[in-house]
Amino acid sequence: MKKLLQELKDASLSAISSADSIDVLENLRVKYLGKKGELTAILKQMGTLSEDERPVIGQLANEVREALTSSIDARREELSKKMLEMRLRAEKIDVTMPGKSVTIGKKHPLNTVLDEAMEIFIGMGFTIVDGPEIEYAEYNFTKLNTAEGHPARDRQDTFYFADDDSILLRTQTSPVQARVMETQPLPIRILSPGRVYRKDEVDATHSPMFHQIEGLVVDKGITMGDLKGTLNTLLRKLYGENVVTRFRPHHFPFTEPSCEVDIQCFECGGKGCRMCKGEGWIEILGAGMVHPNVLENCGIDSKVYSGFAFGIGLERITMRRFDISDLRLIFENDVRFLNQF
Ligand code: DAH
Numbered sequence: 001m002k003k004l005l006q007e008l009k010d011a012s013l014s015a016i017s018s019a020d021s022i023d024v025l026e027n028l029r030v031k032y033l034g035k036k037g038e039l040t041a042i043l044k045q046m047g048t049l050s051e052d053e054r055p056v057i058g059q060l061a062n063e064v065r066e067a068l069t070s071s072i073d074a075r076r077e078e079l080s081k082k083m084l085e086m087r088l089r090a091e092k093i094d095v096t097m098p099g100k101s102v103t104i105g106k107k108h109p110l111n112t113v114l115d116e117a118m119e120i121f122i123g124m125g126f127t128i129v130d131g132p133e134i135e136y137a138e139y140n141f142t143k144l145n146t147a148e149g150h151p152a153r154d155r156q157d158t159f160y161f162a163d164d165d166s167i168l169l170r171t172q173t174s175p176v177q178a179r180v181m182e183t184q185p186l187p188i189r190i191l192s193p194g195r196v197y198r199k200d201e202v203d204a205t206h207s208p209m210f211h212q213i214e215g216l217v218v219d220k221g222i223t224m225g226d227l228k229g230t231l232n233t234l235l236r237k238l239y240g241e242n243v244v245t246r247f248r249p250h251h252f253p254f255t256e257p258s259c260e261v262d263i264q265c266f267e268c269g270g271k272g273c274r275m276c277k278g279e280g281w282i283e284i285l286g287a288g289m290v291h292p293n294v295l296e297n298c299g300i301d302s303k304v305y306s307g308f309a310f311g312i313g314l315e316r317i318t319m320r321r322f323d324i325s326d327l328r329l330i331f332e333n334d335v336r337f338l339n340q341f
Pocket of ligand 1: 171172173174214215252254255285286287288308309310311312
């Protein structure tokens with residue numbers, strides 16, 4: 001047994017000193033010193049020894065255990081030192097190197113103006129709602145008092161999907177009006193911004209995709225006075241307290257009466273200049289009292305309820321706001337341009 005213990009000691013010490021990772025070391029510890037390890041296996045044979053031999057072998061076994069334990073501890077220490085050194089070498093940072101500059105994005109000017117407009121309307125008790133960009137002609141036109149055959153439904157102007165012209169890319173955000181009137185309880189006070197599509201060639205003032213902000217209020221006793229008060233509030237907040245507004249008669253199929261709302265040119269004060277193309281006024285939005293047919297088409301009793309609606313071109317108010325002269329700049333997303341706002 002003495003010999004066995006000596007052999008175990010020699011073999012294990014050499015294995016431990018060449019262990020090259022903490023895992024390997026741990027496996028060796030289990031192999032030699034564990035409950036089912038080799039040292040235990042040898043000690044199980046103690047019963048076969050004589051009374052005299054037992055304490056001698058017991059003493060020797062303890063020495064072997066201690067020698068192994070301390071050698072494992074020492075090797076573990078060595079290995080973790082070595083690993084730390086390797087990690088430090090691998091993760092070395094040269095703090096004198098110039099840093100990488102971080103480029104920070106900015107809010108797009110369209111979003112700046114949209115967020116401002118939403119903020120203003122939320123302050124007046126409006127709720128923001130969303131509507132689909134792929135829409136039924138029924139909602140984009142028919143329910144909005146724009147019957148088949150109306151020139152606004154022309155294939156020249158509208159992106160239709162189905163051959164029967166029943167599905168299209170919405171040409172305006174106004175269909176959200178019908179969707180809200182059909183599904184939401186009265187009274188209604190909503191704002192719905194989003195993309196709209198028309199078959200237009202790209203130039204400084206046209207794009208086949210642009211944005212509108214639709215507004216709708218329906219309640220008992222809503223009048224043109226409410227329309228004017230609401231839109232004047234918006235324009236004062238957007239363009240300053242001194243803005244001069246004008247409500248000019250117009251025609252939309254879904255409102256009666258209808259108007260377009262202009263602001264006096266702030267460049268020339270109404271005299272006429274390049275900015276307002278000699279008009280003295282700049283058109284900002286379309287609006288009107290919701291046509292009784294539209295209310296009825298959406299299941300609302302037009303003898304009890306009335307309402308007003310409006311549609312704002314987001315690009316247009318953004319361009320006025322930041323003095324941007326070409327619509328294409330807004331969509332090209334050149335950061336050198338966008339960083340100016
Ligand atoms: N949908 C109209 C357009 O695209 C804009 C508009 C005008 C919306 C009057 C309205 C409205 O809600 O009442 O030209």
